[in-house]
Amino acid sequence: MVSKKDVSLYGTNKTIEIMSTFKITNQEQFEECLMWVSDLFKDVNGFRPRGYNFQNWSFQELTDFVNDLSNESEKMAQEEAAWKNKAIEDVMSVGASDEAEARRWLDQADAYFMWGDDEFSVEESSKYGWVAEMYS
Numbered sequence: 001m002v003s004k005k006d007v008s009l010y011g012t013n014k015t016i017e018i019m020s021t022f023k024i025t026n027q028e029q030f031e032e033c034l035m036w037v038s039d040l041f042k043d044v045n046g047f048r049p050r051g052y053n054f055q056n057w058s059f060q061e062l063t064d065f066v067n068d069l070s071n072e073s074e075k076m077a078q079e080e081a082a083w084k085n086k087a088i089e090d091v092m093s094v095g096a097s098d099e100a101e102a103r104r105w106l107d108q109a110d111a112y113f114m115w116g117d118d119e120f121s122v123e124e125s126s127k128y129g130w131v132a133e134m135y136s
Contacts, residue, residue: 022066024059033062040069044076 024030041049088102096102
């Protein structure tokens with residue numbers, strides 16, 4: 001089951017999908033889950049699962065595994081949102097006049113960290129960075 005949840009992320013309200021208590025009740029759902037459980041595992045852990053023989057698991061074992069991964073993924077998303085909010089607050093505490101300026105400063109810092117003083121890369125980073133998140 002997938003539910004939608006409204007969250008406030010740095011001053012903007014967004015709706016995110018959250019998997020709330022996933023349950024497998026038949027073989028068709030089991031097979032469908034096998035198609036995407038590797039993606040969920042990679043989202044949480046950063047690499048594909050190795051050594052798991054999902055085909056031999058019971059419905060309940062796979063259900064519990066998916067619910068654990070989903071809970072971890074939700075926890076990670078909440079932590080990331082908190083870190084981003086803190087970064088914006090920290091930048092505002094040292095002189096940024098508003099959130100938009102704080103985002104520009106964060107983009108500039110990220111771009112310099114990633115590409116040094118390559119002007120083309122610095123300009124491109126604003127399309128994908130902190131400022132762009134406000135509009136996604």
